Amino acid sequence: MRSERRGGTSRQAPIAPPLGGGRFLFILLAIGLASVILIGRITLLQVIDRPFLQSQGDARTLRHETIPAHRGMITDRNGEPLAISTPVVTLWANPQELPNDAIQRVMLAQALGMSLSDFEARVARFSEHEFMYLRRQMTPAAAQQILNLRTPGVYPQREYKRYYPAGEVAAQLLGVTNVDDVGQEGLELSYQPYLAGRPGQRRVIKDRRGRLVRELGVINEAQPGGELTLAIDQRIQYMAYRELRAAVAENEADGGVLVMMDARTGEVLAMANLPSYNPNNRAGLDPRGLRNQALVDVFEPGSVMKPLAMAAVLESGVVDRDAVVDTSPGWMRLDQFTIRDFRNYGELDLPGILEKSSNVGMSRLALQLSDTAIWEKYNQLGLGQAPGTGFPGESTGSLPAPVRWSRSERATLSYGYGLSVSAVQLASAYTALANDGVRLPPSLLRLSEPPQGTPVIEPTVANDLLNILETSVAAYTGGRRARVEGYRVGGKTGTVRKIGQQGYTTDAYRSVFAGIAPISDPRIVTVVMIDHPKAGEFYGGAVAAPVFSSVTGNALRLLDVPPDHEAE
Structure with missing residues (x-):
């Protein structure tokens, strides 16, 4: 409150009248309408659109991964192994996520045993794709050395590789498998459906870089291939x-x-x-x-x-x-x-x-x-x-x-x-x-x-x-x-x-x-x-x-x- 003095006479300033009923009602209606819209939007997102949004979110984070099934072992008549499957790691990369940093690329190329020019040419060839193999079927220890570089865009894939303890001694009888562990010659080819087994599947959550966040559970267990016992000693x-x-x-x-x-x-x-x-x-x-x-x-x-x-x-x-x-x-x-x-x-x-x-x-x-x-x-x-x-x-x-x-x-x-x-x-x-x-x-x-x-x-x-x-x-x-x-x-x-x-x-x-x-x-x-x-x-x-x-x-x-x- 203030007072004014004019001509020796003082008087008090007038107080502003309170908010009128019409204006107050308008504000209440505006707030109510906003609340209804907000509740409706929440209802729309949480109830009506929930399945769609959840599927979209899952599509970006939820993955179904294959669980490899190891190939059945081949043994001689006394149970001695002639063909076994050993765990290996295949390294792959998303070319669009690989760093442009020259030092990181040189280190990755050297770890892979490639020249920088060959590595750059390979990346350029797959530049418009989101997948390329870096090295197939490495030993877990060798693959881990490359993964320890923590190069963005490089990921592991667990697989199995066939190994033949007898080497050349029984090579033509046993045959061989290809890089995908499928029989190509000999008994490996004859008994491919029996030896191959059936891969399993699991559900996982990964971040946008493809890194595992959480494993949600196994959908189907992997079924290993059957064992084959040969007549040879x-x-x-x-x-x-x-x-x-x-x-x-x-x-x-x-x-x-x-x-x-x-x-x-x-x-x-x-x-x-x-x-x-x-x-x-x-x-x-x-x-x-x-x-x-x-x-x-x-x-x-x-x-x-x-x-x-x-x-x-x-x-x-x-x-x-x-x-x-x-x-x-x-x-x-x-x-x-x-x-x-x-x-x-x-x-x-x-x-x-x-x-x-x-x-x-x-x-x-x-x-x-x-x-x-x-x-x-x-x-x-x-x-x-x-x-x-x-x-x-x-x-x-x-x-x-x-x-x-x-x-x-x-x-x-x-x-x-x-x-x-x-x-x-x-x-x-x-x-x-x-x-x-x-x-x-x-x-x-x-x-x-x-x-x-x-x-x-x-x-x-x-x-x-x-x-x-x-x-x-x-x-x-x-x-x-x-x-x-x-x-x-x-x-x-x-x-x-x-x-x-x-x-x-x-x-x-x-x-x-x-x-x-x-x-x-x-x-x-x-x-x-x-x-x-x-x-x-x-x-x-x-x-x-x-x-x-x-x-x-x-x-x-x-x-x-x-x-x-x-x-x-």
Whole structure:
């Protein structure tokens, strides 16, 4: 309050009238309306638009991450690991989030083992994307060193990588997986759906930089792949590969194959191939090493077929078991072709024909049989048919149908020409000789119980041939180097000319040996093939038989098979 003095008279200043009722009501209405709008907006956001807004928020922060499932382990028959999955880390980056700071980029490039120019070029190539790989499948320790740089835009991704403890020893049988852990070759490819497993999924919250804020829970648990137990024995496999490699090197050969089967079950105890490769480090890989020659490749078997052809002769009833065949003068003309023996063996009985490996003797016997007798026996033994192992690309071989066969074709079939087989097919056929005439199909997986098998040779004939095979590796024969100290073994050598552009060559051979041990109670069947030995020796008895002797002897001892022969 103030007072004014005018002309000696003072008076008090007037007080402003209170807010009028209309103005007060207006303010109350304005406040009320604002409150209603605010409450409506809150209701709209919290009730009506809540699902939409929450989904939008989740889309920016909530993530569904894949939980990788590790691939099933592959083991040998004794549980020793042959293929396992190890945890690794893959580093990736969002190029749009990578810093422009030169020092940070140089440090990241050096940690990745890249030059700065290569790193910049890679980032530029993906500059319009939000994802690029920096390094695949690193060890967790190595990846952590890079993550410790805390470079913006660099993130880890957990994965699994296949590792093969046996390395090159069983590479072709096991096969390999690609960088995404998917089977590409061998059993890894055959059993891909079984081994792969099923990835899981979890819900997480991440910030705008992709960093984990909180894990909300697992949606689906990861299901690991199934385990695969193979029939091979890793100990025998190592020995087979070692001896095969030594023989290939000593004879300067192009390669080789060894297959060992259990004569009682048909399980493949060893399968070695050369050349080979290291599946854990495929730098400088020789493509030839990828092929599982024991199952995929075929060859003319040569004289190792003579015992199987002799089974047809003995079962025919046409030729007496005590028959004597005159092989003089060591050769014979047939359909304008000349069939020769190593030398003139003169008169030979049936065991002598196998012991001396007489082509002339087998031809004279074959021509006394029906046109299809030997073909039918080979067909019963599984030749010209898929072995049924389930291995990708397994070969059926070749057994031409007996349509308009000439006499020379019938003759050559009896001593192993004019057909082709794989090493596994040949070993399976020999199980009939070792198993009282019952052929067993080959199995790459360990069996819970022996298979039924197929009777294909009369038991008495099979036993007779088994004893003849023992005499074929006697001290005075070409197969003597196959003998195993302390054990009775039997087998047949084969030396096969390779086919060139102008027909059969005269300077390139395959050396083959197929054998059974021990004769008294057969346990294993082994086939060895050395491809094109060039160091001088090329006969099967000189090149392939020693490999059989070494591997078979060690295998029998590892399997605790008691000796059945006194030392000489």
